[in-house]
Amino acid sequence: MINPKQNIPVVAYFSMEIALDPNMPTYSGGLGMLAGDTLRSVADLAVPLVAVTLVYRRGYFRQHLDSNGQQTEQPQPWDPVHTLEAVDARAKVEIEGRTVCVRAWKYTVQGVTGGTVPVYLLDTDLPENTPADRELTNSLYGGDSHYRLCQEIVLGLGGLQILQLVGHNIQRYHMNEGHAALLALGLLERRLSQSFAGRVKQLDVDSVRSLCIFTTHTPVPAGHDEFTRELVEFVLGPERTALLDEAKVWKGDVLNMTYLALQFSGYVNGVAMRHGEVSQDMFPAYVISAITNGVHALTWAAPSFKELFDRYIPAWRTDNNYLRYAISIPLDDIREAHVRAKKRLLGEIKERMGVDLDPDVFTIGFARRASTYKRAALLFQDPERLRRIAKEVGPIQLVYGGKAHPRDEGGKKLIRDVFGGASLVRDVIRTVYVENYDMRWGALITAGVDVWLNNPMRPQEASGTSGMKSALNGVPSFSVRDGWWIEGHIEGVTGWSVGNAEDEEDHDSEVNSLYGKLASDIVPMYYKQPERYTNVMRMSIALNASFFNTQRMVQQYVSNAYMLRKDNRPSVPQLAKGEAE
Numbered sequence: 001m002i003n004p005k006q007n008i009p010v011v012a013y014f015s016m017e018i019a020l021d022p023n024m025p026t027y028s029g030g031l032g033m034l035a036g037d038t039l040r041s042v043a044d045l046a047v048p049l050v051a052v053t054l055v056y057r058r059g060y061f062r063q064h065l066d067s068n069g070q071q072t073e074q075p076q077p078w079d080p081v082h083t084l085e086a087v088d089a090r091a092k093v094e095i096e097g098r099t100v101c102v103r104a105w106k107y108t109v110q111g112v113t114g115g116t117v118p119v120y121l122l123d124t125d126l127p128e129n130t131p132a133d134r135e136l137t138n139s140l141y142g143g144d145s146h147y148r149l150c151q152e153i154v155l156g157l158g159g160l161q162i163l164q165l166v167g168h169n170i171q172r173y174h175m176n177e178g179h180a181a182l183l184a185l186g187l188l189e190r191r192l193s194q195s196f197a198g199r200v201k202q203l204d205v206d207s208v209r210s211l212c213i214f215t216t217h218t219p220v221p222a223g224h225d226e227f228t229r230e231l232v233e234f235v236l237g238p239e240r241t242a243l244l245d246e247a248k249v250w251k252g253d254v255l256n257m258t259y260l261a262l263q264f265s266g267y268v269n270g271v272a273m274r275h276g277e278v279s280q281d282m283f284p285a286y287v288i289s290a291i292t293n294g295v296h297a298l299t300w301a302a303p304s305f306k307e308l309f310d311r312y313i314p315a316w317r318t319d320n321n322y323l324r325y326a327i328s329i330p331l332d333d334i335r336e337a338h339v340r341a342k343k344r345l346l347g348e349i350k351e352r353m354g355v356d357l358d359p360d361v362f363t364i365g366f367a368r369r370a371s372t373y374k375r376a377a378l379l380f381q382d383p384e385r386l387r388r389i390a391k392e393v394g395p396i397q398l399v400y401g402g403k404a405h406p407r408d409e410g411g412k413k414l415i416r417d418v419f420g421g422a423s424l425v426r427d428v429i430r431t432v433y434v435e436n437y438d439m440r441w442g443a444l445i446t447a448g449v450d451v452w453l454n455n456p457m458r459p460q461e462a463s464g465t466s467g468m469k470s471a472l473n474g475v476p477s478f479s480v481r482d483g484w485w486i487e488g489h490i491e492g493v494t495g496w497s498v499g500n501a502e503d504e505e506d507h508d509s510e511v512n513s514l515y516g517k518l519a520s521d522i523v524p525m526y527y528k529q530p531e532r533y534t535n536v537m538r539m540s541i542a543l544n545a546s547f548f549n550t551q552r553m554v555q556q557y558v559s560n561a562y563m564l565r566k567d568n569r570p571s572v573p574q575l576a577k578g579e580a581e
Contacts, residue, residue: 009171011049011213011562012163013039014180016155017140018053020107020119022439024083025059025076028140028403029369030465031217033442034271034550035176037296037465039119041550043111044298044318047558050168052159052180054151055080055105055121056140063403063436069419073406075139080105084121091122091161093153096235100133101126102158104166112298112317120166122158141405149227149235152257156182172562174213175265178225178257184208184264185240188247200246205264213561214265216258216288217462219278220373225257262286267561271463272484278459291560292484293463294553297323297545300469302447304340308333323472323546331534338450338474338537345448349399355432357397362526364478365449365470367401367437372410373460376400379453380421381511389519390428394527396518398422399449401434401441442466447473451522454479455498455510461485471544474537478522480510488544495540496522 017032018039027033035053042049059076066072084105091102102122109117124136136150160183163170173183187208188200195204218224232255233241244250249260262268262283269289270276276290297320301309312329315322326334339359346357357363368374379386379398390396400418404411415433422431434441446452452470454461454477461483468484470477476495479485489497496517499510525533 006558006563008048008558009562010169011047011172011174012159012168012170013042013049013051013174013176014155014159014183015051015053015176016151016179017056018051018119019439020109021083023078024107025078025438026053026056026121026140027439028060028405030463031177033295033439034217034293034465037294037299037550038176038554039109039117040111040296040299041294041554043109043115043117044113044551045554045558046111046113046115047554047562049117050163050170051109051117051119052155052163053119053121054137054140054155055084055123056138057123057125058138058142060140061403061406065415065419065433065435067419069416069433071404071412071415080121080123083107087120087162087166089162089165090126091158091165093158093161094237095133095150095153097237098130098133100124100136100154101128102154102162104162120159120162122154122162124154145227145231146235148225149231152179152182152225153235156180156184157186159183160186171211172213172564173211174215174557174561175261176215177217178214178261181214181257181261181264184212184260185243185247187211188243188264189240200243205247208264209266210564212261212265213267213269213557213564214261215269215271215291216261216279217271217275218258219270219275219282219462220460226251227255227257229253229255258283267564269561272487274459274482274486275462289560291553291556292487292548293465293468294547294549294551295465295468295472296550297472300443300446300472302337302341302344302443302473304337304344305447305473308337320549320551321546323549324542326538326545327542329538329541331531331538334474334538334541335530335534338534341447341473342450343448345399345444348444349432349434353432353434355430357399357430357432358395361395361397362451362523363397363399363449364451364453365399365445365475366453367399367434367442367445368454368464368466370402370404370411370414371408372414373457374414375455375457376402376414377417377421378455378511378514380418380424382515383421383424385515387425387428389515389523390425393519394523396429396523398429398431399434399445400431401437401445403437442469446470446475449475450526451475451495452477452479454485455514456480456482458482468544468548471540471548474541476536476540478514478517484548488548490539490543492521493536493539494543495536 015035019027019032019036061073087104104120270279446469464483467477
């Protein structure tokens with residue numbers, strides 16, 4: 001646990017999305033889920049931290065799927081007046097040479113030990129702003145590059161001002177992905193205004209680095225925000241563009257927000273051991289560490305498992321390490337808790353979708369953001385083989401879920417491919433694709449299925465957290481060895497691997513492994529060796545849930561990142577001798 005005698009600096013945590021409450025659609029997927037879980041554990045551990053995000057009055061979007069899996073979207077409006085506390089402070093940011101006013105709403109995260117985390121949700125919907133500027137904080141990941149850059153100005157520069165106006169004495173700034181990287185520019189401007197030094201010196205860059213932590217989540221170059229020089233100069237203005245020139249953060253004529261964050265951060269980390277290695281290869285000039293993600297145990301444990309843990313290991317709520325002791329919980333009690341979680345999921349599917357699934361049938365779950373690299377339709381690669389497994393080895397039913405970004409045609413096609421594949425085997429396998437996947441469905445599905453399937457293209461899974469939620473509820477993973485699963489996988493003990501870790505591009509090998517292990521190991525064990533299968537479930541809790549939680553993760557951030565001292569900061573690129581001096 002956190003040592004109360006530690007002099008932990010006050011941290012500001014900036015994230016483009018944060019999943020705070022199921023009734024607040026301020027998140028789209030894993031990044032926001034992680035951010036919300038992080039803040040909940042920060043509150044549990046009473047770490048001195050405040051958070052900043054945007055309010056998104058129209059949410060992400062409400063998903064509708066027709067009978068062929070064609071996705072359409074509608075706004076998901078909500079009113080912060082009914083949920084949040086208004087903050088009097090008003091920040092002002094410059095966009096395209098005009099002043100845009102920014103207000104904030106406050107949400108307070110409550111921890112199990114009495115700790116709290118204030119979260120400030122920034123909002124430009126004010127009468128003094130132009131109609132276009134009032135829209136800037138309305139839609140998560142909406143609009144084009146211009147809209148995104150304007151949002152990132154509000155988040156980074158507006159958020160920095162709001163914290164100062166409210167009176168928080170911030171000592172560290174944690175950027176959760178590169179969306180908030182412009183706060184480093186704001187810190188540099190603050191430094192220069194205080195030093196009266198004029199042009200940027202290495203000492204100024206080092207000063208900002210001593211304040212900043214950066215967590216990167218994206219293991220592919222295309223996933224990092226980039227803005228053209230022309231757009232940056234138009235939106236940020238010539239003075240700030242010149243300051244970015246002096247700070248040497250351009251990549252050619254492109255402002256890459258990841259490079260901006262890297263240049264101004266004294267501690268940088270990936271979100272799993274493997275992701276840290278991939279990120280180090282992507283950005284070899286920087287020192288990149290790794291802190292593996294986790295999930296907030298109290299949020300994602302199903303009611304039946306909360307009751308089970310309270311009965312056998314009551315200290316688990318305040319110290320997730322105690323989940324290790326699940327190894328001694330009787331198998332019958334593990335199985336009974338899972339049966340209740342499964343019936344809860346199937347009951348919700350029946351009520352909301354009108355589909356009857358059988359609680360006695362082996363149920364595979366796959367629910368996450370519909371992005372092409374996640375390969376949601378891989379299970380249907382060979383429908384005849386899948387049909388034979390269900391007919392000859394044991395019955396199977398499938399539960400899918402996930403949204404595609406409105407402009408991601410590849411992701412939308414993936415959903416249609418799942419619908420198409422499901423139709424090819426519907427004579428023997430019943431498939432449900434949950435519409436409008438959100439926090440509530442995430443909790444139900446990760447706890448209620450019998451195995452959690454995950455088959456992304458390697459090495460594109462930075463970490464993944466849905467499998468961690470499943471492990472917390474005794475649901476083993478059947479996953480490609482990428483992201484967190486490299487650390488959590490013990491074959492036949494905590495779950496099973498899809499393919500070999502060494503064959504990154506061997507698609508056929510992964511498909512054969514997927515069907516082969518379903519047919520020879522997983523489905524037969526479920527039906528013919530239920531005690532052995534339940535033991536795998538128990539080991540998932542004891543070995544994986546006890547480690548892959550945000551309590552452990554936050555403790556690592558405190559020790560390795562937030563307590564950073566000048567004498568132990570990793571070396572990062574310097575301004576070339578004589579430059580900007």
